[in-house]
Amino acid sequence: MRVVIFGLGQYQYGSGSAAARYFAKQGHDVRITDIQPAQQLHQATIRLLQRRRNVQFILGKHRRSDIAWADVIIRNPGVPDNQYMQYAQTLGKPITNDVGVFLAELHGRFGDQGVQTVAVTGTRGKSTTTALIAKLLQAKYGRRVHVGGNIGHSPLFFLNQVTLGDIVVLEMSSWLLRDLHHPHFTVAVITNMLRDHMNYYPNMRLYQRDKERIFLGQTNSDYAVVDVTDTRVRRMIKHTSAKIVPFTAHRLLGMQLLGEHNRRNFGAAWEVAKIFGVPINTRQRVMRRFSGIPHRLEKIRQYRGRTFYNDTTATTPDATIAALLSFRHKIILIAGGNSKNLSLTALVKLIPQHVKTLILLPGNATSQFPAGILVRNMRQAVQLAWQHSQSGDTIVLSPGVTWLPLMNEFERGRQFGRYVAQLR
Numbered sequence: 001m002r003v004v005i006f007g008l009g010q011y012q013y014g015s016g017s018a019a020a021r022y023f024a025k026q027g028h029d030v031r032i033t034d035i036q037p038a039q040q041l042h043q044a045t046i047r048l049l050q051r052r053r054n055v056q057f058i059l060g061k062h063r064r065s066d067i068a069w070a071d072v073i074i075r076n077p078g079v080p081d082n083q084y085m086q087y088a089q090t091l092g093k094p095i096t097n098d099v100g101v102f103l104a105e106l107h108g109r110f111g112d113q114g115v116q117t118v119a120v121t122g123t124r125g126k127s128t129t130t131a132l133i134a135k136l137l138q139a140k141y142g143r144r145v146h147v148g149g150n151i152g153h154s155p156l157f158f159l160n161q162v163t164l165g166d167i168v169v170l171e172m173s174s175w176l177l178r179d180l181h182h183p184h185f186t187v188a189v190i191t192n193m194l195r196d197h198m199n200y201y202p203n204m205r206l207y208q209r210d211k212e213r214i215f216l217g218q219t220n221s222d223y224a225v226v227d228v229t230d231t232r233v234r235r236m237i238k239h240t241s242a243k244i245v246p247f248t249a250h251r252l253l254g255m256q257l258l259g260e261h262n263r264r265n266f267g268a269a270w271e272v273a274k275i276f277g278v279p280i281n282t283r284q285r286v287m288r289r290f291s292g293i294p295h296r297l298e299k300i301r302q303y304r305g306r307t308f309y310n311d312t313t314a315t316t317p318d319a320t321i322a323a324l325l326s327f328r329h330k331i332i333l334i335a336g337g338n339s340k341n342l343s344l345t346a347l348v349k350l351i352p353q354h355v356k357t358l359i360l361l362p363g364n365a366t367s368q369f370p371a372g373i374l375v376r377n378m379r380q381a382v383q384l385a386w387q388h389s390q391s392g393d394t395i396v397l398s399p400g401v402t403w404l405p406l407m408n409e410f411e412r413g414r415q416f417g418r419y420v421a422q423l424r
Contacts (some may be wrong), residue, residue, distance in 0.1 A: 004066050007030045007076025008041055008059075010408075011152070014078040015098040017045045018154030022101065023074070024052045031066050033058040050124035067093060074098065077150070080200050088113065093153075097179045099170065102155040104182070105165065112184060114164050118272060119149075119183075121172045121214050122191030124319055125265040127151050128257075129191055130171040131293045132265065132286075136273035137167055139286050145169065150176055151293075162304035166338055167276070171214070174210040184217035188242065188277060189225045189268055194318045198341035208232060215240035225271045227264065247271045254288040260327035291402075295413040297323055301420050305391030308420045311398035312413030317347035320400035330356040332396045334381045334416070336372075337363035337401040344368045348398055357388045365401045378412065382419035395420075 003023045009016035016034075024030050030052075037060040038046060051054045058066060058132065067088045073095045075085065088095055106115050118137075120130045127150070146162060148155035149170035162168065170185075176250065193208060201207040215224065215236075222242040222261075226233050229248075237244055249263035250270050257266075273283050285309055287311035292298055297311045314320045320335060333355045344365070351358060351370050358372030359381050366374070373388075375381045385395045397416045402409065 001028045002069055002071045004070035004073045005030060005076070006062070007079040007090075008032050008045070010036075010040070010042055010078045011041050011080060012045055013153045013157055014076070015154050016074075017042065018156040019074040019098045019101060020055070022098070022156045024049060024055050028217050030055045031058060031064055031069065032056070033062050035062060036060065060089065064361075066093065072361065072422050073219065074101070075179055077173055087109070092166045095179055096155050097176055098154045098179050098180065099149060099176050100183075101207055102159055103180070103184075105159055105311075106168070107184075108180075109125060110164050115162055115186070116186040117185040118167065118192065118275075119172045119185040119214050120170070120189040120268075121174070121211055121285070122189070122303065122325065123194035123196045123316070124322065125191040125261060125268075126171050126173070126294055127313070128262065128291055129189065129268050130169055130263045132269040132290055133189075133272050134169045135290060136269055136278050136283060136286050137169065137276055139282050139309045140276070140278045141167060141175075148363065151364055157275055157407065172214060174207055175211040178210045180213055181218065183213070184218065185214060187223045187225060188214040188218060188240065189271055189272060190214065190227070190230075190265070191265060192227055192230050192234050195315065195342055196316050196318075196340065199339065204213040208236065212236050212239045214326050219233075223275055223385055225268055225275075227268070242245070245271050245275065252284060252287055252288075256288070256291045257321055260324040261326075262292075262297075282313060297326060297396075298418050303420075303423060305393070306386070306389050307394045309396040309398075310413045310416055310420075311393065311396055312409045312416060314398040314400060315402045315409055317342055317344050317400050320398045321347055321350055323396060323398040324350055324354040327354070327394060329394070331396050332357045332359070332385050332389055334359045334385060334397045335399045335401075336360035336366035336369055336397050337403040339363075339365040339368075340402055342401075344400065356393075357385070359385055359388075360397065361403065363401065363403065363406075369400075378415040379419050382416065382423070391420045 005020045037058040137145040147169045150173040151171040218240045223324045224240045225245045228246040247267040250266035295313045301308045360366045360372040
């Protein structure tokens with residue numbers, strides 16, 4: 001089979017890398033194309049794939065000839081609909097992704113019910129909810145529980161570790177769901193449905209339509225765990241035949257994570273664990289110990305009376321609003337960057353009530369924020385936040401927008417953490 005990997009990506013364990021390695025190992029003819037040049041991609045992945053004679057690289061550009069050559073196209077979820085994808089559709093070329101390949105393999109090996117799958121999507125809270133569900137299920141089922149997807153680890157990397165009766169927990173972005181054609185998830189979780197990615201989607205309806213694909217293939221023996229107070233989610237569940245399991249914010253005493261939004265994430269995870277028969281005392285113990293995952297309102301340092309939080313994955317106004325509402329006192333906020341074509345009106349109104357000092361990163365959306373201290377880079381942002389702080393202050397990176405194409409949110413968070421660690 002002739003396979004085109006459309007977008008290798010920059011992550012060692014990401015979708016493009018996993019798919020390329022999977023098909024190369026299977027002995028298929030593989031062409032890897034990425035708009036980025038080789039030096040901007042993951043070097044270890046490139047070196048590994050270069051050893052295989054059945055792999056060819058076309059980097060720094062895309063070509064229609066590669067689309068015409070392919071029997072199947074594996075699209076990296078970071079690749080938007082573009083002229084090449086439209087050309088592929090015109091030619092009738094099948095387009096899928098690493099999760100689609102993984103699910104097809106599971107079905108071929110174990111049938112429709114041999115491995116139970118939990119899929120988690122939503123605008124905010126996907127990663128936290130996915131990670132917590134995995135820990136809750138692992139507390140009962142141990143190594144029979146596998147976790148991957150948009151959380152940073154392609155499931156193709158653990159495909160051969162999955163055996164009959166196992167459980168797979170997958171974080172699913174709208175872009176991963178977009179290219180799934182015959183999925184079946186035992187449990188589908190939608191955390192919420194907020195405005196996002198309007199720089200990629202022409203309208204909210206198309207974004208919501210991709211999210212609804214999480215329900216494809218579900219029957220009345222499956223489950224949809226959803227927040228029925230969310231108006232958009234209520235409309236979405238009309239597209240599933242599964243049993244509807246509503247969740248609410250969980251009021252467990254002793255939670256380590258801040259914010260009402262995290263209480264809702266905990267509520268969703270609680271209901272999934274209940275479906276799989278995890279005992280109540282086990283659920284409570286695991287949830288009290290859960291300290292979150294990196295880059296999501298993560299406490300990274302306490303130094304000379306100041307507390308620093310990394311919330312770099314707050315790439316939407318709603319996410320930064322959730323961060324602001326998580327603190328009972330005014331904070332020093334580092335925000336700003338580049339637009340995703342989302343309205344900042346609600347966030348702008350809230351900032352004066354919750355922020356004592358606003359430090360603004362460069363970008364085309366920064367002018368829409370209230371007046372603050374403009375900086376050139378993250379190093380200067382951290383230095384000025386420190387200089388304007390005093391003992392007892394909280395300093396939070398929660399940008400409210402993206403910083404692409406300068407850098408992705410994870411590198412932005414790593415920079416923040418690095419400069420915070422250097423404060424003396």
